[in-house]
Amino acid sequence: MGLPECGLPVDRLPQCWSDDVRMNALFAPFRLKTANPESWDMKMKFWSDMLRQWCKFRREPIVSSADAKVAFQRKGRTPACMDIVVEEMFR
Numbered sequence: 001m002g003l004p005e006c007g008l009p010v011d012r013l014p015q016c017w018s019d020d021v022r023m024n025a026l027f028a029p030f031r032l033k034t035a036n037p038e039s040w041d042m043k044m045k046f047w048s049d050m051l052r053q054w055c056k057f058r059r060e061p062i063v064s065s066a067d068a069k070v071a072f073q074r075k076g077r078t079p080a081c082m083d084i085v086v087e088e089m090f091r
Helices: 020-027 037-058 065-071 082-090
Strands: none
Touching: 020 037, 037 065, 037 082, 065 082
């Protein structure tokens, strides 16, 4: 399944975590928001929710993009979109 390094229990991972095709899309860099705003918003929501859940699990409200990339490694890949997610959440 490619459990993340973040330590979240399996029952807290979304169902799509075991879907390689879906996760490849979620791990890919963001495309321009104007090209597909619905997809952009969905990806942002997915990762924002995952980061919030991880922060609550760790009881640590502060997260860096670098830490999140390491924590959410899956099958040797890191989320290429994490810099934008953290930046957007900071706003």
